[in-house]
Amino acid sequence: MPILTISRQMASYGDEIAQVIAKKTGWELLTRDIALKRFFMEKTSKNTYHLLQNSARSFLTLSESGLSYRNELEKELLALTSSQSAILVGFGSQVIFADHPEAVHLRIIAPEAVRVRRVADLFHLTPEDAATIVTTADKKHRRFVSTVFSADLTDPDWYDLVLNTADLSVETCTATILTLLDQINTKIRMQCQTAGQHQEQPDRPGVIEHQTAQPLFKNKSEEAFARILDMYQIDWVYGPRTFPIEWDAEGNVTLAFSPDFYLPRFNTYLELTTMSQKYVTRKNKKAKKLQELYPGIHVRIVYRKNFQSLLERFKSSDEP
Known part of the structure; x- marks a missing residue:
């Protein structure tokens, strides 16, 4: 399941951003306090719970199960996120889920002077007192x-994205993060789809990889040609490779x-053109040079007006 960790x-507005994302996604939000209450309040003595709230070293001591409280925390979080998405704020969650394939790790920061001013305004403190709180x-x-x-x-190596809120609003940061999550979720879905297609069609790895990657065509002619294919x-791969020729x-x-x-069934590369004759001649020269340097590589220059007739010939040559 997708997971978002926020340090x-x-x-820095990190807490506010986390709350907005939780509201928009419907994902459960876990802070350190919420995690402690959920996983340890009923399992530990008042003294142990107090230590876990206030002492980092207490997480390295052993629990009744024989595991350290750090390992207990990791185990509980991994169990929780195996069945649901979650937003984890703080408590080293970026380290716990560092190798999780569906985790996105964020760091929210702001210059110290900006944060001191925010704390002073929020709690009606002197700049000196606010600076002490921020530093602590x-x-x-x-x-x-x-x-x-x-x-x-x-x-920064722990994070996929670092946002500086000195000049970014909560709304701007939230929109950026939601866009990132959407793109990553799309990528994960594509990878799952690709894996399934690889199992069903193991002889078409290149085609599957490119067709499930939603290629971004350079122009409308290429997109139209792909639809005709x-x-x-007819199996196709878009932008398959680049051949150095000089x-x-x-x-x-x-x-x-x-x-x-590239049409793998016909072992043929196609270059589309709607350009003037000058550019077509240049493309033909490049294609000729390519075939001289790479024997066995078949390349054809295709005019848009010839799309249909060319594909009909390909189709007929493939039929028994």
């Missing part, structure tokens, strides 16, 4: 992750040819 600095909160956040997970929460039930004295590629389509 945030105090007064930052130290506690870093210490918890460092002590419990031996990790540096400020390391589908109509004729190099400079240092071996750098100076000219390459990237055919638009």
